[in-house]
Amino acid sequence: MTDSSTFLADFIRGVAATAPWGDGRAFIDTDTVTYSSPFPADFVFGVAAAAPQIEGAAFADGKGESIWDRFCRQPGKVHDGDTLDVACDHYHRFDADFALMASLGVKNYRLSLAWPRIYPSGDGELNQAGLDFYRRLFASMKRHGITPWVTLFHWDLPQALEDRGGWTSRVTVDAFARYADTVVKAFAGDVKHWITMNEIRCFTQLAYGAGTKAPGRRESQAVVNQTFHHALLCHGHGVRAVREFGGAGAVVGLTDNLDVCIPVTETPADIAAAKAWFLEKNAHVLGAMHAGHYPADYLARAGADAPRVERGDFDLISLPTDHLGLNIYTGTYVRDGRNGAAWEAVPLPANYPKADSPWLHIAPQCIYWATRLAAECYGHRSLYITENGCGYNDEPVVNGEVPDLHRRDFLRNHLREAHRAIADGVPLHGYFLWSFIDNYEWEDGYQRRFGIVHCDYATQVRTPKLSARYYADVVRGRCIV
Numbered sequence: 312m313t314d315s316s317t318f319l320a321d322f323i324r325g326v327a328a329t330a331p332w333g334d335g336r337a338f339i340d341t342d343t344v345t346y347s348s349p350f351p352a353d354f355v356f357g358v359a360a361a362a363p364q365i366e367g368a369a370f371a372d373g374k375g376e377s378i379w380d381r382f383c384r385q386p387g388k389v390h391d392g393d394t395l396d397v398a399c400d401h402y403h404r405f406d407a408d409f410a411l412m413a414s415l416g417v418k419n420y421r422l423s424l425a426w427p428r429i430y431p432s433g434d435g436e437l438n439q440a441g442l443d444f445y446r447r448l449f450a451s452m453k454r455h456g457i458t459p460w461v462t463l464f465h466w467d468l469p470q471a472l473e474d475r476g477g478w479t480s481r482v483t484v485d486a487f488a489r490y491a492d493t494v495v496k497a498f499a500g501d502v503k504h505w506i507t508m509n510e511i512r513c514f515t516q517l518a519y520g521a522g523t524k525a526p527g528r529r530e531s532q533a534v535v536n537q538t539f540h541h542a543l544l545c546h547g548h549g550v551r552a553v554r555e556f557g558g559a560g561a562v563v564g565l566t567d568n569l570d571v572c573i574p575v576t577e578t579p580a581d582i583a584a585a586k587a588w589f590l591e592k593n594a595h596v597l598g599a600m601h602a603g604h605y606p607a608d609y610l611a612r613a614g615a616d617a618p619r620v621e622r623g624d625f626d627l628i629s630l631p632t633d634h635l636g637l638n639i640y641t642g643t644y645v646r647d648g649r650n651g652a653a654w655e656a657v658p659l660p661a662n663y664p665k666a667d668s669p670w671l672h673i674a675p676q677c678i679y680w681a682t683r684l685a686a687e688c689y690g691h692r693s694l695y696i697t698e699n700g701c702g703y704n705d706e707p708v709v710n711g712e713v714p715d716l717h718r719r720d721f722l723r724n725h726l727r728e729a730h731r732a733i734a735d736g737v738p739l740h741g742y743f744l745w746s747f748i749d750n751y752e753w754e755d756g757y758q759r760r761f762g763i764v765h766c767d768y769a770t771q772v773r774t775p776k777l778s779a780r781y782y783a784d785v786v787r788g789r790c791i792v
Contacts, residue, residue, distance in 0.1 A: 350730065350790065352789075353740070354739075354740060354741060355419050355743075356785070356786045357417060357743040358419075358743060359697060359698055359743040359744065359745050359746055360401075360750060361462070363398075363425060363466065363751070364398060364752070365399040365750045365751070366402045367402050369396045369398075372428075373431060373438040373441065374431060374441065375430070375431025375432055375433075377426075377525075378468045379395055379466065379467055379525045380395060380470065381473075389755075390757075391756050391758065393758075397768070398750060399750055399766050399768075399771070401748075402444070404771065405447075405448050406451045408747075408748070409457055415775065415779055415780075415782070416786045417457065417783075417786060418458060419458045419460060420458070420460065421460040421461075422460070422461060423461070423463070423467075426464060427467060429442060429490060429493065430493075431469065433469035433475075433483070433490075434472070434482075434485065437493065442494075453501070459501065459502050460505075461504065462507075462566065463506065463508070463549050464507070464508050464549075478515060478519060478541050479519065479534055479541070484541050491545075495561075499556055503560050503561050505553045505557065505561065505563040505564075507564070507565050507566075508542055508565055508566065511546075511567065511568075512539070515538040515539040519538050533616040536616055540618035540620065540624070543600065544627055546600075547626075547627025547629075549563065550630040554630070562633035566697045568637075569592075569593050569596070570593055571639060571641070571642040571677045572589055572592075572644070572684075573676045574644075580646075583647070584648060585645045585654070586688065590688055591608070597635075599625075602629075603625050605617065634695055635685060635689075635695070636695045636696075637681055638696075638697055638745075639677050639681045639696055640670075640677070640698070640699065640700070641670070642674045642680065643656050644657040645657065659672055666703055666717075666721075667702055667703045668702040671702060677728075678725050682737045682739050683732055686738055693738055693740050694737065694739045694740065695740055695741040695742070696729065696743060697743050699745060700718075701718055701761065703715070703718070708765055712774065712775070713765045715776045718776070718778040719777055722744065722781065726785065745761055747764060748763075763776050763778045763779035
């Protein structure tokens, strides 16, 4: 810290030590004066996007139909009937996009590969044109000094596999194993950072239970539980593929949209309640991976709906990983339970602040508690925030810029919580902002914008927003500004 900030911190601590409330608390948190100290020298700053949301070229060069290509054409499923056909046309514009990314000082990019671009029917004939496209893409990234962090599966299941059962069937597990082997072998020379799955909960519970995401099915809880078991098996195959074919220095992990809670007060009782809530809500994914089996309390709650497990399944699921990626957007407030309950969730009032995404309530402390609890409960020694961002509608370009101060504020406050976590010893090693560019936001279509770069979908003109310039300053200085 600077001399002035040191003086201010010492002054606040002195006030706290002599304050009439007598317990060392200050009205000003002393953490707020340390924001200008740098992130660690090896901390990774990056941006993220996903193939189906930005590439377009949905049926070009041999690419097969995905479940989202089918889902978006069903009336009423996606806002305004928006399709993935063109999206941001990144398929044809990736070199210019990487030049723009590099101009912002971004050197790490989390992307995904489109499974149906590689295997149009999921497990049939290989599409060489798909592999060739990603070779060109990785070559462009290398020219622009950008390191790829590649996600093997980001929701775009080949429709041909869904026609054979999708995530309810072990056919998909076998197909994914072949796909993972193929792409890791093909790109071992280009990629050293691998992520197996993105957000298991979304493409299982929301897609086969709630029906709000592709393929839009509403199945029993037993069927839904089986889908996430199959997804965990695919995660295991992804880890296995990287270990076998990734080459020297390759690392791999899962990206999970874990359930996040925030203790109402940072007191021992509320923190204990938050930990109990966290363990219960994440037992079926992170808990199972960590334990090497489904935890007993989860199985008791699931009862007859528990997943069917075959011999050897958890040998795959519990393969050691190098890191855990966390997609963190919001959280549930939790406190010590009444009447002997381990925890109690506190409902949000109607006027609690949120983004235009109705589920995205603004709670910056989610960053701190998600990373801290993941480390404390499961022993992860390397964590990355693989997504964090906010979605808003109607962000027009004004005088060559989008003045998205709401997103700048969101980023700054969440980065402060990341900085706090590191200062408290949480092994947080990187942050990937979601997202690099406005894109296809699943069932919300193109109305919801998460990007720090504005995309005019009619003209495909890119315009960096105020938040892009802000994030560039953060990355350049490696500190919160």
